[in-house]
Amino acid sequence: MRYSTFGRRTGLRVSELALGTGNFGTGWGHGAERDEARQIFEGYVEAGGNFLDTANGYQAGQAEALLGEFIASDRDHFVLATKYTLGTTPAAGVSQLGNSRKNMVRAVEESLRRLNTDHIDLLWAHISDGLTPMEEIMRGFDDLVSAGKIHYIGLSNFPAWRIARADLLADLRGWSPVAGIQLEYSLAERSADRELIPMAEALGLAVTQWSPLAGGLLTGKYRNGNDNSRATKLGMLVHAETSARETAIIDTLIDIAGNLGSTPTEVAVAWLLHKARQSSTSLIPILGSRTRAQFDATLGALRLSLSESDYERLNDASAIALGVPHEQTLEMQAALAGGRHLEPARIPVS
Structure with a gap:
């Protein structure tokens, strides 16, 4: 696996694929039991990965707890990222939700305990609440960096204008800078091409990309009716083949995979890696597999090299109107x- 710096604002070295742990645990009624999660983790480490992405709310806190257990023997080898904003359980009260400093500090202390560590390498605000001033968020981040609780900061699922404002505020006031952003991105979901990715490239921010397989759509399995467990059990973060565009994307993936002796899964992730190597900043897909078999199937993308012709075919099939x-x-x-x-x-x- 290749490594790069986490954007142009840091010297942090991360692997070209991150491991997402939203499926570590069964707190949502759908996910990986401990042993399965451990196998996924070990497969990622064996492949050379060092960038782990989790959140306080994943599987009602189970994901952080499992990850803390898995990394305990070699904590400093890993770049550990977690998130705050959302409550850990559905019963979380209003004071345990949102981007406020109060919720930030509380959530970080709880995450440190679950992860069994004294610091978090990268803390994300999980999603914009649309209310908390960026001054409050950025000053709260800066205080946590000064206290040694976190090392880098990032904004996940925020609109471009809020990120740009946060970046400028930090620059003007001497606070810790925004290091990266996180967003949904795949052949099926390319809305970030309008504002977010050009902004990140201009400002030197790293971009981590969740749901690179569009919740399983880009594997082709839903078309064949082989597996719709995520759609039926988890019931979220799943795209469907509902338009000519999705049909064209899947048809193109299947055709290219057939020509290369590969799979649509590998081709979909290889397209992201190809795009990353052409970018002026780091674009990092997050693999969020539920089983070791799924993870191994996705990891095959590292061995796949797309031609410029195949890359452009996928670009054309998935293109969106920029507006x-x-x-x-x-x-x-x-x-x-x-x-x-x-x-x-x-x-x-x-």
Whole structure:
């Protein structure tokens, strides 16, 4: 497995694939029992992985507890990331939810106990609550860095404007900078191409990408009716083949996989890795397998090399409309590069 720095803001070295632990435990009624979770963890370590992603709420806290057990003998080998914002259990009260400093500090102390460690390498705010000022969030992060409780900070599932504001606030006030962002990204979900990924590349932020297989859609298994357990049992974070675009993506994956003697799963992850190697910052898919067999099947992407032709075929099949003002900006860039004026019909008029 290859390694890179975590964005251009840090010297932190992480593997090109992260291990997501949302399936470690059965607190949600669907996930991996301890022994299965241990096998997934060991498979990741054997492959050379060192970047572990969890959250206080995953499986009602079980994921953190299991991960703390698994890394106990070699804690400093791993880059350990966890999240706060969401409650650990459905019974969590209003004071245990959101991005506030109060909830941040409380959640970090609880995560440290479950993870059986004295520090967290990377703390994410799990999702924007749309209410807490970015000043409060960033100052809270900075205080935790100063206290040695966390080393780096990140924003997960935040809109681009809030991330950009946080980045500027930290720069102006001398606080710990935003190191990275986390978002959903796959062939099926490319909305981040509009704002979030260009912003991250411009600011030097690392990007970790959850649900790289779109909840199993990109494996092709739902089309064949072989496995819909995640859709029926977990009931969330699952995409469906409901439009011509999804059909085109899966058809293209199956065709390329057949030509390469591979699988749609490997091709879907290989597309992300190919894209990462062309980016000016680090783009890191998070593998969140529920079984060791699923994990091993996904890991095969490391041995797969896509041609530029296959990469572009997948780009074309999964492309989304960028919308306003991004499409006009691209047209303007093309006009400037060609030394020509923008066509009158394409000039925005208010």
